Amino acid sequence: MTTRNALARSATKPSEHNRTGVDYHAPMPRPKINGAPIDSHVHITASRHGMEWFDAARHYGFERFTTMTPLEEAVELQRILPGLLHFIAIPKWHDWSDGFIERWRQRIADFHQMGSRIAKFWFAPPAWERGWRLDSDQFRPLLKEAISRGMAIMTHIGDPELWYQTKYADAAKFGTRDDHYRMWENVLQEYPGVPWLAAHLAGNPENLSLLQRLLDRYPNLYMDCSATKWIVRDLCARRDEAREFFIRNQDRIIFGTDLVTGDQRDWDFLASRFWSHRKLWETAYVGPSPIYDPDLPDDAQPIFRGLALPDDCLQKLYHDNALKFLSSVGATLCDTPR
Numbered sequence: 355m356t357t358r359n360a361l362a363r364s365a366t367k368p369s370e371h372n373r374t375g376v377d378y379h380a381p382m383p384r385p386k387i388n389g390a391p392i393d394s395h396v397h398i399t400a401s402r403h404g405m406e407w408f409d410a411a412r413h414y415g416f417e418r419f420t421t422m423t424p425l426e427e428a429v430e431l432q433r434i435l436p437g438l439l440h441f442i443a444i445p446k447w448h449d450w451s452d453g454f455i456e457r458w459r460q461r462i463a464d465f466h467q468m469g470s471r472i473a474k475f476w477f478a479p480p481a482w483e484r485g486w487r488l489d490s491d492q493f494r495p496l497l498k499e500a501i502s503r504g505m506a507i508m509t510h511i512g513d514p515e516l517w518y519q520t521k522y523a524d525a526a527k528f529g530t531r532d533d534h535y536r537m538w539e540n541v542l543q544e545y546p547g548v549p550w551l552a553a554h555l556a557g558n559p560e561n562l563s564l565l566q567r568l569l570d571r572y573p574n575l576y577m578d579c580s581a582t583k584w585i586v587r588d589l590c591a592r593r594d595e596a597r598e599f600f601i602r603n604q605d606r607i608i609f610g611t612d613l614v615t616g617d618q619r620d621w622d623f624l625a626s627r628f629w630s631h632r633k634l635w636e637t638a639y640v641g642p643s644p645i646y647d648p649d650l651p652d653d654a655q656p657i658f659r660g661l662a663l664p665d666d667c668l669q670k671l672y673h674d675n676a677l678k679f680l681s682s683v684g685a686t687l688c689d690t691p692r
């Protein structure tokens with residue numbers, strides 16, 4: 355194939371994030387809410403991504419963020435985007451050699467010093483494979499460190515159900531979903547009353563009755579609706595039930611995208627996730643999803659079915675609940691328009 359043909363082919367091949375030819379640059383009015391809309395689950399991984407990130411996010415109306423950013427990058431981002439970010443305390447990723455618990459504990463203290471009031475604990479099935487148990491004595495010093503400083507806890511426990519049937523099928527290695535949720539409930543019961551944020555609809559958007567049981571049992575529990583492909587796939591598959599769940603629990607669900615920045619992730623990639631979330635929550639759009647879902651066969655890609663949530667529900671989802679959660683640990687985000 356000639357270079358010219360190869361170029362022509364790649365130019366016509368639909369991209370991962372735009373199979374349907376959406377014009378992500380077309381203007382979209384900001385969400386119809388009072389105050390500045392907040393994306394409460396992002397990973398701005400480097401300060402050099404900050405400006406492009408902010409430009410794409412602002413195009414879709416989002417100007418305030420709660421981010422999982424490495425400590426080394428957070429200070430610079432704080433300088434570039436003052437008042438717009440709340441940093442979540444995370445460990446130095448891949449730093450799991452001897453003494454990592456103490457280094458992680460120190461990070462929680464360092465993040466707290468720069469204003470962080472949420473500490474994140476990632477305990478998805480690969481953590482189980484590593485032998486990590488959040489309810490064990492090994493991790494207790496970390497939970498204690500955060501809680502004694504008055505911080506909220508954020509956990510990621512479950513992953514997509516499809517993965518339990520495929521890459522996590524070996525229960526001897528990864529445990530079962532029941533094992534993971536038992537571990538999580540052990541710590542929820544050990545620390546009642548601590549504000550707790552469960553990422554990705556508590557890691558199980560496929561089972562809304564389980565989520566309802568958790569919300570009913572733990573009044574301190576909030577959930578974020580972050581992730582794009584996963585959330586679109588599984589909420590659209592049970593659209594009416596999902597809409598009812600969001601309306602019923604409208605005081606407990608916080609908006610987030612789970613967007614992860616990267617040097618290869620351009621403006622359109624970032625925009626595709628914001629576009630999808632806005633369509634999902636605010637409209638009754640029915641049609642193909644613009645983002646390719648690698649967990650589904652090519653001929654069974656998800657059908658998008660927007661939830662068209664009522665205005666008062668969107669107000670809480672995009673804004674009020676995030677500020678309520680932050681204020682429960684004495685934190686806030688600047689709420690006046692920039």
Ligand SMILES: [Zn+2]
Nearest residue numbers: 395396397612
């Ligand atoms: Zn995330």
